[in-house]
Amino acid sequence: MSSTPQKRAVRKSPAERAAEITEAAREIALEAGLTALTLRNVAARVGVASGLVAHYQPNMDALVSNTFATIVAAETQEVAGLLSLQPGPSERLALLVDTLLDNSRLDVTAIWVEAWTLGRRNETLAASVREQMDAWQKVFQGVVEDGNATGAFNVSDAAAVAWQILGMVDGLNAQALVRWDGVNDRGTHLARAVEGMVGAAPGSVVAKPSG
Amino acid sequence: MSSTPQKRAVRKSPAERAAEITEAAREIALEAGLTALTLRNVAARVGVASGLVAHYQPNMDALVSNTFATIVAAETQEVAGLLSLQPGPSERLALLVDTLLDNSRLDVTAIWVEAWTLGRRNETLAASVREQMDAWQKVFQGVVEDGNATGAFNVSDAAAVAWQILGMVDGLNAQALVRWDGVNDRGTHLARAVEGMVGAAPGSVVAKPSG
DNA sequence: ATCCTTGTTGATCGCACGATCAACAATGCT
DNA sequence: AGCATTGTTGATCGTGCGATCAACAAGGAT
Numbered sequence A, B: 001m002s003s004t005p006q007k008r009a010v011r012k013s014p015a016e017r018a019a020e021i022t023e024a025a026r027e028i029a030l031e032a033g034l035t036a037l038t039l040r041n042v043a044a045r046v047g048v049a050s051g052l053v054a055h056y057q058p059n060m061d062a063l064v065s066n067t068f069a070t071i072v073a074a075e076t077q078e079v080a081g082l083l084s085l086q087p088g089p090s091e092r093l094a095l096l097v098d099t100l101l102d103n104s105r106l107d108v109t110a111i112w113v114e115a116w117t118l119g120r121r122n123e124t125l126a127a128s129v130r131e132q133m134d135a136w137q138k139v140f141q142g143v144v145e146d147g148n149a150t151g152a153f154n155v156s157d158a159a160a161v162a163w164q165i166l167g168m169v170d171g172l173n174a175q176a177l178v179r180w181d182g183v184n185d186r187g188t189h190l191a192r193a194v195e196g197m198v199g200a201a202p203g204s205v206v207a208k209p210s211g
Numbered sequence C: 001a002t003c004c005t006t007g008t009t010g011a012t013c014g015c016a017c018g019a020t021c022a023a024c025a026a027t028g029c030t
Numbered sequence D: 001a002g003c004a005t006t007g008t009t010g011a012t013c014g015t016g017c018g019a020t021c022a023a024c025a026a027g028g029a030t
Helices: A014-032 A039-046 A050-056 A060-083 A089-100 A106-118 A123-150 A158-178 A186-198 B014-032 B039-046 B050-055 B060-083 B089-100 B106-118 B123-150 B158-178 B186-198
Strands: none
Touching: A014 A039, A014 A050, A014 A060, A014 A106, A039 A050, A060 A089, A060 A106, A060 A123, A089 A123, A089 A158, A089 A186, A106 A123, A106 A158, A106 B106, A106 B158, A123 A158, A123 B158, A158 A186, A158 B106, A158 B123, A158 B158, A158 B186, A186 B158, A186 B186, B014 B039, B014 B060, B014 B106, B039 B050, B060 B089, B060 B106, B060 B123, B089 B123, B089 B158, B089 B186, B106 B123, B106 B158, B123 B158, B158 B186
């Protein structure tokens, strides 16, 4: 019947303990949001005293923004990696739209939305948010510029269009967070919208079949 | 040197006091967000004891969601009112896009974004968020259906496209909240994207000149 | 076997929150 | 003038937060 007596945490190297805390913070954020990142919460998950978590972090704002950056950067790199496998710009753009709207990353979307709000009161986090947004925008911009080069697209300001597409994807994902029901073929509609923006031929950015 | 002695608040009718509290909550939310809506905060603004605010509200969740609904519904009705002055669907759609992206309502956008997150832990608020989103979607849907009727647009699923446009607008506004710099002619890009979605002729949805 | 470094504890401080409620006082009625 | 109604106060409770730090103990070095 010993619930969880756990006398004392085993002594570990600073690097190992820091990694544990980082990982615990990541899990908590994905499950319950950045707001759930408290000293006591993280400590409980790691199985140590709250003071130890504080010992490994300058302050909680830093832990929050680092956790945000860790989660979001991983997603960016994962999706960017998938892009390189595609033959051309139209296919890459289609994959981007498709992948980002497939609802398999709603937990990450929730963190984005939360970070937009928390950033108003956590300057460290705000800086991190801008940095990660820039990274995403660069991914889109690269695809648009590719399309310009091959003649598939016709865009005068690739950076602006990239920002625009990113904003649309974010908005649709945030919407799915609150209203998961409703529209099904979001990818198809967005693909058509994006075709209009990049000056691609209608139907050239094809949403992957739902299978 | 009497800072603010204010012995005791003047006695007012319940209706009047309730209105004061509602208004104070509205102002606080617009200035500092829904999270800043605390008993003590609202009470201080009205100039009464914290207990009185609690007396007029069943609980804080209710005050938060009512305040959200008040602010957001006012915006919806204001913009919807402007629509009726426009001659045709293309102009209405252009006005919608233009008005919503003119950055004059970023404080309301901030409240939307915050509500998306807070709704995860405040079911009353979540219901209110869905309700207000539906109202916005209906506005867009009406415009799209108008365009279908006049032949200006060609949309098979007006409801879905309306959701889509709403999501895009929300996303671009949220982006402006974090990155106010960057893209200028968001209206033009979005207009082009929307033309693609509604099947309108390129250039038929014209963004108002920035003057 | 002893000591010293250092990872770890947990109590503690100050603060802010929502909620509650007995006591108070202003107002209007009789 | 006296009284009942009711808007209002402010102290209080319990909770949770970030942060701090003296005390403790595990492990390696000697």
